[in-house]
Amino acid sequence: MQKLILHIPHSSIIIPSYEGFIISKIVLDEEIGKLTDWHTDDLFSNTIDISVIATFSRLFCDAERFVDDTHEVMAKYGMGVLYETLDNGDLLRKVTQELRNFVIENFYKPHHQQLNEALLKALNQSGKGIVIDCHSFPSTPLKRSLVQVKDTPDYNIGTDAYHTPQNLIDFSKAYFEDLGYSLGIDTPYSGALVPMEHYQKNKNVQAIMLEVNRRLYLKEPTNEKSENYQKTKEVVQGFLEGIRNL
Numbered sequence: 001m002q003k004l005i006l007h008i009p010h011s012s013i014i015i016p017s018y019e020g021f022i023i024s025k026i027v028l029d030e031e032i033g034k035l036t037d038w039h040t041d042d043l044f045s046n047t048i049d050i051s052v053i054a055t056f057s058r059l060f061c062d063a064e065r066f067v068d069d070t071h072e073v074m075a076k077y078g079m080g081v082l083y084e085t086l087d088n089g090d091l092l093r094k095v096t097q098e099l100r101n102f103v104i105e106n107f108y109k110p111h112h113q114q115l116n117e118a119l120l121k122a123l124n125q126s127g128k129g130i131v132i133d134c135h136s137f138p139s140t141p142l143k144r145s146l147v148q149v150k151d152t153p154d155y156n157i158g159t160d161a162y163h164t165p166q167n168l169i170d171f172s173k174a175y176f177e178d179l180g181y182s183l184g185i186d187t188p189y190s191g192a193l194v195p196m197e198h199y200q201k202n203k204n205v206q207a208i209m210l211e212v213n214r215r216l217y218l219k220e221p222t223n224e225k226s227e228n229y230q231k232t233k234e235v236v237q238g239f240l241e242g243i244r245n246l
Contacts, residue, residue: 001245004243006134008045009053009111022093054111133210137213138220139213155210156185156213157169159186159191160207171243193209
């Protein structure tokens with residue numbers, strides 16, 4: 001059985017260092033509440049697959065972003081690998097080159113090294129590695145979301161033209177439609193993370209992103225689990241099982 005690599009970058013609320021932050025604790029906690037992919041470490045993780053979970057909040061360092069701002073579309077909004085603004089555009093922190101280097105070397109790179117090692121292990125064992133990019137999203141789009149739609153889908157898959165084979169897309173469409181859920185394909189979120197060592201180089205590395213609408217499992221806008229939490233978890237785990245068995 002193919003073990004999946006579950007990349008879970010946005011579930012943590014830990015800020016390892018407050019250097020550079022210029023906002024109050026109250027504002028920071030509010031922003032963490034908005035931007036955290038609550039409980040995705042539990043929704044996606046299981047005893048079969050390999051979970052690679054960022055141990056730090058995305059407000060401290062976003063492990064999903066490109067380090068090179070010229071390749072990162074969100075960098076122009078002040079939300080590249082190190083966020084400098086809040087979702088509303090207000091200043092979050094001042095990032096010096098020294099601070100940037102420190103965070104990249106001590107947090108971003110070790111996280112991606114762990115991800116790459118997990119992928120290499122899968123490649124060595126079976127000749128193929130499948131990365132599932134694991135996220136959730138608020139039912140009402142964030143102000144900085146590139147796609148602003150009111151009628152958000154229940155689930156959303158993100159694909160990569162090089163690393164996402166058609167059978168993963170076809171399975172996803174059939175799986176969620178059969179269960180009666182709506183599915184966005186590369187909308188409102190697109191793409192799927194692949195470690196840079198293999199990006200656009202190795203077809204044996206496959207990737208797909210799954211985004212879960214928070215209205216399915218949370219009492220929005222809080223982070224409190226709703227009565228549908230367990231059902232949502234079962235749906236997510238069924239999705240992973242289906243990909244494992246393709």
